[in-house]
Amino acid sequence: MPAAESEISLPPPPTSATAPPRLSHLRLLEAESIHILREVASEFERPVMLYSIGKDSSVMLRLAQKAFYPGPIPFPLLHVDTGFKFAEMLTFRDAMARSAGAELLVWRNEGAIAAGTNPIVLDTKRCCGLLKTQALLDALRHYNFDAAFGGARRDEEKSRAKERIYSFRDSAGQWDPKNQRPELWNLYNARIHPGESIRVFPLSNWTEMDVWQYIHEEKIPVVDLYFAKERLMYVRGDALLPIEQAFVARPGEQPQLVKSRLRSLGCSPCTGAIRSDADTIPAIIAELLSFRSSERANRTIDHDQEGSMEIKKREGYF
Amino acid sequence: MAALTTPSFSIDEFLQQEREKDLLRFSTAGSVDDGKSTLIGRLLYDTQSVYEDQVRSIQGKGTTAPGQIDFALLTDGLRAEREQGITIDVAYRYFSTARRKFIIADTPGHEQYTRNMVTGASTADAAVVLIDASKGVLLQSRRHAYIASLLRVRHVLVAVNKMDLIGYDQAAFRAIERDFSLLLEQIAADTGSPVESIFVPVSALAGDNIVHRSKAMLWYSGPSLLELLEALPSSLDTRAEPFRFPVQRVLRPDHSFRGFAGQIASGTVRPGDRVTVLPSGRSAEVSRIVTYDGDLAEAYAPLSVTLVLNRELDISRGDLIVLADAPATVAKSVKAALVWMDRRPLELHRRYLLKHTSQTAPAFLSSIEHRTNIGTFSHEPAETLEMNGIGVVTLNLLRPIALDLYGENRGTGAFILIDAETNSTAAAGMITTASSYETEGSHIHAGAWGPVTAGERAARWGHRGGVLELSGPTELIDAIERSLFAAGAISNRIEADDDAFLLHPSLLEIVTEMQIQSGLLALVVHENDSGTLMARAEDRQLTLDANDPLKAVSAVHQLLHSTGILIFFEKADL
Numbered sequence: 001m002p003a004a005e006s007e008i009s010l011p012p013p014p015t016s017a018t019a020p021p022r023l024s025h026l027r028l029l030e031a032e033s034i035h036i037l038r039e040v041a042s043e044f045e046r047p048v049m050l051y052s053i054g055k056d057s058s059v060m061l062r063l064a065q066k067a068f069y070p071g072p073i074p075f076p077l078l079h080v081d082t083g084f085k086f087a088e089m090l091t092f093r094d095a096m097a098r099s100a101g102a103e104l105l106v107w108r109n110e111g112a113i114a115a116g117t118n119p120i121v122l123d124t125k126r127c128c129g130l131l132k133t134q135a136l137l138d139a140l141r142h143y144n145f146d147a148a149f150g151g152a153r154r155d156e157e158k159s160r161a162k163e164r165i166y167s168f169r170d171s172a173g174q175w176d177p178k179n180q181r182p183e184l185w186n187l188y189n190a191r192i193h194p195g196e197s198i199r200v201f202p203l204s205n206w207t208e209m210d211v212w213q214y215i216h217e218e219k220i221p222v223v224d225l226y227f228a229k230e231r232l233m234y235v236r237g238d239a240l241l242p243i244e245q246a247f248v249a250r251p252g253e254q255p256q257l258v259k260s261r262l263r264s265l266g267c268s269p270c271t272g273a274i275r276s277d278a279d280t281i282p283a284i285i286a287e288l289l290s291f292r293s294s295e296r297a298n299r300t301i302d303h304d305q306e307g308s309m310e311i312k313k314r315e316g317y318f
Numbered sequence: 319m320a321a322l323t324t325p326s327f328s329i330d331e332f333l334q335q336e337r338e339k340d341l342l343r344f345s346t347a348g349s350v351d352d353g354k355s356t357l358i359g360r361l362l363y364d365t366q367s368v369y370e371d372q373v374r375s376i377q378g379k380g381t382t383a384p385g386q387i388d389f390a391l392l393t394d395g396l397r398a399e400r401e402q403g404i405t406i407d408v409a410y411r412y413f414s415t416a417r418r419k420f421i422i423a424d425t426p427g428h429e430q431y432t433r434n435m436v437t438g439a440s441t442a443d444a445a446v447v448l449i450d451a452s453k454g455v456l457l458q459s460r461r462h463a464y465i466a467s468l469l470r471v472r473h474v475l476v477a478v479n480k481m482d483l484i485g486y487d488q489a490a491f492r493a494i495e496r497d498f499s500l501l502l503e504q505i506a507a508d509t510g511s512p513v514e515s516i517f518v519p520v521s522a523l524a525g526d527n528i529v530h531r532s533k534a535m536l537w538y539s540g541p542s543l544l545e546l547l548e549a550l551p552s553s554l555d556t557r558a559e560p561f562r563f564p565v566q567r568v569l570r571p572d573h574s575f576r577g578f579a580g581q582i583a584s585g586t587v588r589p590g591d592r593v594t595v596l597p598s599g600r601s602a603e604v605s606r607i608v609t610y611d612g613d614l615a616e617a618y619a620p621l622s623v624t625l626v627l628n629r630e631l632d633i634s635r636g637d638l639i640v641l642a643d644a645p646a647t648v649a650k651s652v653k654a655a656l657v658w659m660d661r662r663p664l665e666l667h668r669r670y671l672l673k674h675t676s677q678t679a680p681a682f683l684s685s686i687e688h689r690t691n692i693g694t695f696s697h698e699p700a701e702t703l704e705m706n707g708i709g710v711v712t713l714n715l716l717r718p719i720a721l722d723l724y725g726e727n728r729g730t731g732a733f734i735l736i737d738a739e740t741n742s743t744a745a746a747g748m749i750t751t752a753s754s755y756e757t758e759g760s761h762i763h764a765g766a767w768g769p770v771t772a773g774e775r776a777a778r779w780g781h782r783g784g785v786l787e788l789s790g791p792t793e794l795i796d797a798i799e800r801s802l803f804a805a806g807a808i809s810n811r812i813e814a815d816d817d818a819f820l821l822h823p824s825l826l827e828i829v830t831e832m833q834i835q836s837g838l839l840a841l842v843v844h845e846n847d848s849g850t851l852m853a854r855a856e857d858r859q860l861t862l863d864a865n866d867p868l869k870a871v872s873a874v875h876q877l878l879h880s881t882g883i884l885i886f887f888e889k890a891d892l
Contacts, residue, residue, distance in 0.1 A: 022340050023621070024339060024340065025341040025418075025419040026337075029341075030622070031581060031621050032581075032620070034581070034622035035566070035580075038566040038567050042567045042635055042676070066610040066611075066622075067579070068567075068579070069609070070569070070571055070577075071570070071575075072571065154409075154410045154411075155411075161410055162407050162409050177407070180407065182433050182434070182659045182743050182746070183437060184437055184440040184732070184743075184746045185728070185729075185732045186441075186581070187673050187674070187734045189673065189734065189741070189742075189743045191671070192741060204410070207412045207414075207419075209414070210419075213333065216333065282330070282333065283329070286327075286329045286332070289332070
């Protein structure tokens with residue numbers, strides 16, 4: 001029976017004498033992610049970890065080191081290189097893979113890159129389709145991977161909020177959002193027919209804030225582009241466009257030095273920087289608290305049409 | 319988060335405070351019209367967990383009055399959902415207060431999405447059940463409360479919503495509180511799992527008692543919904559319960575190290591503890607608890623760790639390590655509550671795989687005890703469960719597993735059933751009864767010498783070698799062969815009218831005999847156009863109406879059972 005209204009009160013806070021140490025949310029998230037990594041490594045024949053060089057990948061890589069310690073990471077890392085990644089990212093990628101003792105595979109859609117595919121000539125949708133989605137599907141097929149870890153989180157975007165931890169993909173790598181396998185407790189259905197595969201998202205329940213706090217607590221290295229520095233930028237309206245390859249300046253545009261950083265890492269033509277003074281991780285976290293825009297607001301590709309992330313995912317994107 | 323604007327904000331203090339935050343998972347259920355999305359949107363918006371660009375992207379769209387934000391658009395992530403104005407699938411949402419991080423499993427409320435509701439409740443510590451005050455207790459609220467109880471979600475917060483529509487009337491709130499409390503008692507009696515309920519009068523639209531206490535209902539002096547969520551104990555805390563550690567993986571980087579990696583399902587472990595490995599029953603002592611961050615002096619649920627034992631035991635993925643003085647049950651037959659999740663209805667004799675902790679075992683459903691009608695809580699006899707159906711069944715496994723009852727341990731009492739042919743997740747299961755299985759002398763030793771015996775084959779395949787003679791129409795014979803295949807039988811079809819056999823009459827006998835020796839189920843078939851099917855196994859013969867194929871297939875299965883060719887479980891250990 002419900003208590004009478006006057007009796008409803010909050011339970012007293014636990015006192016230190018009775019309360020055993022509580023696990024913080026980060027330890028709980030870590031334990032869940034490690035469980036997922038170990039399940040996949042044990043149940044699939046050829047898993048691979050998509051390593052995109054960003055902060056989420058860095059956290060995922062550290063979790064993989066933890067999951068199999070003192071053994072090595074029992075699967076390779078795969079980077080899908082569009083040819084438009086910032087130079088700093090590639091240097092960082094190679095160093096990270098080396099220090100983690102993991103095998104690194106790099107895949108590029110050389111045909112499309114040689115044909116001059118870029119987001120200025122094509123639209124972003126078709127560019128992503130060729131350089132990311134197609135390249136990814138080709139790589140998975142080439143190596144015959146049956147499970148691929150990705151660092152996507154459910155808090156990033158609303159179609160991702162509906163994504164399973166084990167996301168089933170048919171033999172064409174496509175996602176069917178209306179026909180997802182139910183996912184109960186921590187019991188993941190790893191059964192697939194030949195040619196089908198599973199995308200696995202060990203960071204599903206992490207938020208952007210959790211990721212940064214974990215990087216801070218665990219002292220995980222991240223690419224320098226995340227930290228504010230004086231950088232040469234084209235200023236176009238509210239947008240700060242970094243100078244890298246394939247950038248086409250409009251008449252009269254001059255690059256200028258702006259104290260800025262990247263909030264999420266993508267391809268240089270489609271990733272805007274933000275004005276920022278945050279040059280340490282605590283400063284980034286403090287800045288995050290003050291943000292009124294979501295992390296992917298500066299990623300052109302999420303906004304090219306209504307429900308565009310869902311459409312990309314259906315086609316095989318992460 | 320508003321603290322940032324104050325000059326006294328210190329990032330170090332903030333990070334320290336964050337380090338102490340724990341996590342609470344809760345589920346909600348409902349559809350747009352009962353205000354669920356508004357309630358969630360309100361929680362997210364009022365705790366500043368929504369970014370401006372996300373609000374901007376939905377402003378001016380939707381069905382609410384001009385100037386208001388249609389929160390449903392914020393939460394319904396799929397195009398089909400936005401187009402149809404309904405929630406189809408579970409969505410997970412995240413927000414945080416100064417005390418706690420929250421994960422919401424946001425689920426649809428309609429009956430055809432019961433399975434999604436169950437999915438959301440399976441990981442929840444608490445459930446927020448919505449009741450529309452202007453409509454009273456509807457089936458949807460009953461269903462959600464029933465599922466919360468069935469899935470052993472201990473805390474149910476009943477949000478009586480739309481109080482603004484009934485003039486914030488206290489008497490109406492009390493009447494709903496009284497009715498629903500009675501209902502919760504009925505539910506607990508059926509599921510055997512009591513729920514602790516707290517009722518809160520709210521208006522999600524106006525923001526009354528969601529985050530802040532309402533000034534419109536001074537007759538209610540209790541906490542707001544968010545305050546309650548902040549204060550609930552987390553059910554993740556199982557440190558005082560028996561230690562359970564399903565082995566996920568054996569880590570063996572070199573000859574000097576052999577550790578067992580897993581996530582602690584419940585309880586606490588320390589070096590020096592005496593543990594037993596199930597189902598083998600062998601014991602050892604924990605010598606180290608290894609993590610990347612150094613060895614631990616103590617570890618508890620739900621940490622992921624690696625255990626090193628003081629002596630070499632044959633342990634593999636799927637084994638359960640328990641404290642020696644708190645053993646789990648080892649069983650091959652269990653009774654369980656099932657929620658059917660697949661479009662393809664439950665079929666007795668079909669081959670399913672049961673995934674429980676870190677192991678997967680072939681399983682057969684031997685009987686359906688009853689189906690539960692969630693509208694009336696009555697138990698109905700049933701021959702199958704359709705998608706979203708809930709019932710109690712008996713399951714037999716081809717090998718014993720170590721388990722607990724779901725009522726005692728969510729981690730070691732839950733399982734899923736996977737359809738072995740289509741691979742779809744067919745059901746969610748909660749073990750309600752398990753009888754201990756005597757392991758002595760019944761093991762097939764993996765290290766045994768000599769040729770594989772008939773008994774070992776039978777134990778793996780679920781049947782011994784035998785002959786099933788069938789004569790009748792081709793389609794029906796095909797259906798029988800297929801049904802045996804689906805059940806996992808290793809069968810071989812022999813066309814008895816083949817020329818080779820007609821020329822050499824003794825050849826058929828030789829071939830059949832060899833197949834029996836190999837443990838195969840030999841189907842010796844004569845195809846014809848008659849309206850009856852003749853089936854013979856051992857010394858028993860049936861004549862069946864070929865125009866009722868379902869009945870004929872079932873009768874043939876019965877025949878194989880009654881002659882002892884299909885053994886499946888009970889007699890599998892010869």
